[in-house]
Amino acid sequence: YDPLLGHFTKDPSKMSRKKLLLVVLVLASLSLIVHHNWHLNWYTKSMQACYHPKSSREKHTAVVFLKTHKTASSTVQNVLFRFAEKHNVTVALPVQSCYHQFCYPRNFTARFIHPYSTPPRVITSHMRFNFSEVKKIMPNDTIYFTILRDPVSMFESLFSYYNQYCLSFKYVPNHSITTFLNNPLKYYKVTEKYAMYSHNTLTFDLGGDKDHNPEDEEYVSSFIKEMEDIFSLVMIAEYFDESLVLLKHLLSWDLEDILYIKLNMRSEESKLNITSDIPRKVREWNALDTKLYDHFNATLWKKLYKFGVDCVGKEVQLLRQAQKKLVENCFGGHPQVRLAKNIKNKELRPWQPSSKVNIIGYELPMNVASRFSDYCRKLVMPEVQYTKYLLRKETLR
Ligand SMILES: *[C@@H]1O[C@H](CO)[C@@H](O)[C@H](O)[C@H]1NC(C)=O
Ligand SMILES: *[C@@H]1O[C@H](CO)[C@@H](O)[C@H](O)[C@H]1NC(C)=O
Ligand SMILES: *[C@@H]1O[C@H](CO)[C@@H](O)[C@H](O)[C@H]1NC(C)=O
Ligand SMILES: *[C@@H]1O[C@H](CO)[C@@H](O)[C@H](O)[C@H]1NC(C)=O
Ligand SMILES: *[C@@H]1O[C@H](CO)[C@@H](O)[C@H](O)[C@H]1NC(C)=O
Ligand SMILES: *[C@@H]1O[C@H](CO)[C@@H](O)[C@H](O)[C@H]1NC(C)=O
Ligand SMILES: *[C@@H]1O[C@H](CO)[C@@H](O)[C@H](O)[C@H]1NC(C)=O
Numbered sequence: 001y002d003p004l005l006g007h008f009t010k011d012p013s014k015m016s017r018k019k020l021l022l023v024v025l026v027l028a029s030l031s032l033i034v035h036h037n038w039h040l041n042w043y044t045k046s047m048q049a050c051y052h053p054k055s056s057r058e059k060h061t062a063v064v065f066l067k068t069h070k071t072a073s074s075t076v077q078n079v080l081f082r083f084a085e086k087h088n089v090t091v092a093l094p095v096q097s098c099y100h101q102f103c104y105p106r107n108f109t110a111r112f113i114h115p116y117s118t119p120p121r122v123i124t125s126h127m128r129f130n131f132s133e134v135k136k137i138m139p140n141d142t143i144y145f146t147i148l149r150d151p152v153s154m155f156e157s158l159f160s161y162y163n164q165y166c167l168s169f170k171y172v173p174n175h176s177i178t179t180f181l182n183n184p185l186k187y188y189k190v191t192e193k194y195a196m197y198s199h200n201t202l203t204f205d206l207g208g209d210k211d212h213n214p215e216d217e218e219y220v221s222s223f224i225k226e227m228e229d230i231f232s233l234v235m236i237a238e239y240f241d242e243s244l245v246l247l248k249h250l251l252s253w254d255l256e257d258i259l260y261i262k263l264n265m266r267s268e269e270s271k272l273n274i275t276s277d278i279p280r281k282v283r284e285w286n287a288l289d290t291k292l293y294d295h296f297n298a299t300l301w302k303k304l305y306k307f308g309v310d311c312v313g314k315e316v317q318l319l320r321q322a323q324k325k326l327v328e329n330c331f332g333g334h335p336q337v338r339l340a341k342n343i344k345n346k347e348l349r350p351w352q353p354s355s356k357v358n359i360i361g362y363e364l365p366m367n368v369a370s371r372f373s374d375y376c377r378k379l380v381m382p383e384v385q386y387t388k389y390l391l392r393k394e395t396l397r
Helices: 012-035 073-086 131-137 151-161 177-182 201-205 217-230 237-250 278-285 287-307 309-331 370-379 383-396
Strands: 063-066 143-148 233-236 336-339 359-363
Touching: 063 073, 073 370, 073 383, 143 237, 143 287, 151 177, 151 201, 151 278, 151 287, 177 278, 201 287, 217 287, 233 237, 233 287, 237 287, 237 309, 278 287, 287 309, 309 370
Parallel strands: 063 143, 143 233
Antiparallel strands: 336 359
C-alpha cells in the first residue's frame, strides 16, 4: 500500500524502482528549487493523490466555463484567465458595447465576441447560454463545465447584491427578504430587464425558461438531461475545492493551474440573516433551480465517490497547503482584505453594484518581491479590469 498514491500497488519490484526514480527526481527538483530560490512553478503532476488515466495527457486548453451569478464563478474565471495567459491561449472577450459580459441578459450570439479575440479556445465571461451558438465558434474538442450553488445562500446573495439594480427587489418594504418571500409575485416584475436576478437565476443563465411551471416534470427532466449531455463537470460552490480537483483531472492540469484567492465577496455586514422558514420559501420560489441543484449536487458526489473521496481529500489538502504558501509570498502572511472603496490601486478595486452593499477586495503590499508581483496582481485582479487588460493584450497581438 502506497500512502502517497493512495492505493495498493501490484508489482512490488516495479514499484521500488519507481520509488527510487521518485527519490532521484525529488532530490533533483529540490536542488533546482534551492538554486532558483523559491519559484512559483514547482507544482507538478506528481503532486496528486488520485490516479486518473487522463492525468498523464497533455493539458486540455479548449474550455467553456458557463459563468453563473453569485456562485464563486469570478474565482473560477480568474483561474481560467491566468491559465490562458500562461499558456498563450486566446480567450473570447465581449465587444465593448457588451461591457465585460456577452451582453447578458440577452441570449448569447457569436456576434458578441470581439473579433480580436478570435478564434477562441477559452470562454469564461457571463452570458445567457445557447449551446448551438457557442459550439459554432469553439473547437470540436471543447470541454464544457459550469458551477451551481445552493439556491438558499445564492438567493440571499442575489437579494443583497442586486438590491438596487433589480426592480423586483428594489421596492420591497424595508428591503426585507422575508417580506419578499411571503409574497414574491407581488414584487416580481417578469418583464423588467433584470428580472432574472430574482427568480431561478441558474436556470436562466443556462438558457432555460425561469418562469416555466416547475411541476412540469417532462420539461425539468429534459432540461437537466440536456445540461448533463453538454457539461462534463458541474461544480458545486459548497464543495469548491473538491470540484476544482475534479476539474484539474478532467483537464489534465497541474495543481499550480488551479490555485486561487476568493474574489468578489461581500463583507460580513452585507450578508442577510437567514432565519428558520426562509430556506423552504426560497426553494419553493426557485423550484427549478432547486431541482437543478439537487440533481447536480448528487451527480458531483457520485463522481467524488467514483474517483475516491480519500484521494480527493488528499488533493484538497495539497491545494490548501499550496495556497497558504502562495498567500505568504503575495501578502506576507495573510491577504490585506479591504472594502472596495478603500483600495488605493484602482486596478484591484472590485465593481460595486450599489452603495448599499460592500464588496471586498485585496490590496497588494508594497514590498511584494518583484518576481511575484505580476503573478500576485493577476491573482486578485477583479473581473472587469482583467477583461479590459486581456482585450488590450489580444488587440496588440
Ligand atoms: C502565442 O500564440 C500566438 C498565436 O495564437 C503566436 O503567434 C505567438 O507567437 C504565441 N506566443 C508565445 C509567446 O508563444
Ligand atoms: C440558439 O442559437 C441558434 C443559432 O445557433 C438559434 O437558432 C436558436 O434560436 C437559439 N436559441 C435560443 C433559445 O435563443
Ligand atoms: C475536429 O476538427 C478537426 C479539424 O478542425 C477535424 O480534423 C476532426 O475530424 C474533428 N473531430 C471531430 C470528432 O469532429
Ligand atoms: C419597516 O420597519 C419599521 C421599523 O423597523 C417598522 O416600523 C415597519 O412596520 C416596517 N414596515 C414594513 C412594511 O414591514
Ligand atoms: C432567448 O432564449 C429563450 C429560450 O432559452 C427564448 O424563449 C427567447 O425567445 C429568446 N429571446 C430572444 C430575444 O431571442
Ligand atoms: C444577524 O444576526 C446576528 C445574531 O443574531 C446579529 O448579530 C447580526 O447583527 C444580524 N445581522 C443583520 C444584518 O441583521
Ligand atoms: C449534497 O449532496 C451530499 C451527498 O448526497 C449531501 O450530503 C449534502 O448535504 C448535499 N449538499 C447540499 C448543500 O445540499
